[in-house]
Amino acid sequence: MRQNDGMTLIVKTVTRISVWMILLYGIYIIFHGHLSPGGGFAGGVIIALAFLNVMLAYGRKFTSDWLNIGFLHDLESASATLFLVIGILGISIGGAFLANFITKGELFALLSAGTILPLNIIIGIKVGMSLFLVAWVLAGSKTVKGE
């Protein structure tokens, strides 16, 4: 670990502890999207913020060693594709685009509400990765003077 990159030791220590809690909270929000307020988008934003915290506290170099940016990029595209695949499965099984085609389960149970839970997870991944990568690209861009 490069001690010179990023912010001070205090910030780094707090981040090291808190980042997992933030991630866990994001995952909680995603998984309970069909039961309580929140869902894929809100949870995805929280996940992106966890990664952004690491980037701010430890610097870009450490973060790119810790996370595989290329993999995150593929994950982002793959989640969008997967969303469409579920939508198309809805056409072939449920009769309309994005129609429900799996069991609806018991009301208020975690595994319920048919395809809404998998779709929420996919949206969470998509939003989390997209927001983080946007911030990543913006932070990495060099200012070039135009002619």
Next chain:
Amino acid sequence: MILPYYIIIPLLAAFLISLIAGKKDNWAVILSVIAVSALLILSLFSFISMKEETITYSMSAWSIPYGIVLVQDALTSFILVMVSIISFTSLIFSIQYIRHLSMDWKYYSLFMLLVTGMNGVIITGDFFNLYVFMEIALFSAFALVAYGSKAEEFEAAFKYAVMGSVSSFLILAGIAVTYSATSTLTMAKVAEVLPAVDKKVIFWIGGLFIAGFGLKAAAMPFHAWLPDAHSSAPAPISSMLSGVLIKALGIYVMLRIFYNVFNAPEVFMKIFLVLGTISIIVGVFLAIGQWDMKRLLAYHSISQIGYILLGMGIATPLGILGAIFHLFNHAIFKSLLFYNAGSVEMALGTRDLRKMGNLMKLLPTTSQTSLIASLSISGIPPFNGFFSKLIIIIAALQAGLPWYAVFAIIGSLLTLASFMKVQRYGFKGETVIDSSENKIGWRMNSAMITLAVLCILTSLMVVPGIKEVTLDPVVKVIADKTEYIQLVLGGMNGN
């Protein structure tokens, strides 16, 4: 049911491209060409087979008051065909043109998102869904305008983004007022409830929508962003923006809302007449002074949009016929002119008309197709522009609006003058240029030739017999106004 595939195909292509394309753009080209040709076949097939039918499709199998509905009628298919033709030729043109800039798959991914957004706007029957797809199309358009990543391109994209956001805000406000007044977002339902709503609310909504969609269509007082954005984008994107984006997001939506939902109130038709006439005259005066070829073409887009608005404002079936026919024709010849400008820019490295010359020898295909396109846009028979302008002018005279007809004729003459300038200084200029920097490949040439042939072929659409199967069903959808309610809601109950 094929309706959702107009959105699924380009969206899937966009994300598959970003998933499997490596450093090179080979896969991106193959995937996007497959997607766009599939859309072209689908839209042509549905336009020919549907005639006067209206098909509806409930997303997620939720019926109308709860879910989002997709609607396809003759007007939808007509605009879809237009978008597919232009996006197909633009893509073919792009392959060489964009490789000349960079070997990048991102361009194709954004291009497919632009097509997704436009197809979504065209096919949806729900106000908020329309707003979402409009944003998809706009954001990919902002990115594509800045694609060359030079300072002036960023400036144009930023200006476009600011103006686009202002118009989106106005539209969103309009949708919010609509929702609070009618408690529904489905267009057919809104149309059903509106007659019972206070008249002032309709004026308020209509004003917001005219300002919002007028900004998207770049009608005259709202035009300031267009010349910058359309002249800074790469040539195939200029042709997409000028050829179809301002029509799909601006004109088509206004036709749908003001005719099918609002039942064409007199006041708004007057506003269309006045806005259209101002756009025709001022647009062409601004165009004639330009020396930058793409800027000149961009100002002409404002002027030609004016003709379409004029036809819409006349509001007789003949006027509507002229408007939609001119809409289609303008997509074809303006895209062709932007391809010509792009190919000249690639060959000579300049867009300045004063620095061009003896292009007849250097770029024979480009200069000949540009001659055809110039004659079309100036309204010279037998090319398509002549017929659509003639129909609009006759419709204005029949409706007892002779002064508007006079302005339309003046606009057409000035268009002829400014394209004589393009031909005289640009393509037959005196500057002697010995060799071009880049060769124009067969893909770019074939895109230009296809559209040049279409410039002549589409004028056949006014021939009796062909007109009955192509333009008349489209006019019927618009002229029947709130018949739309029965067609959409009736179809729902049938299923």
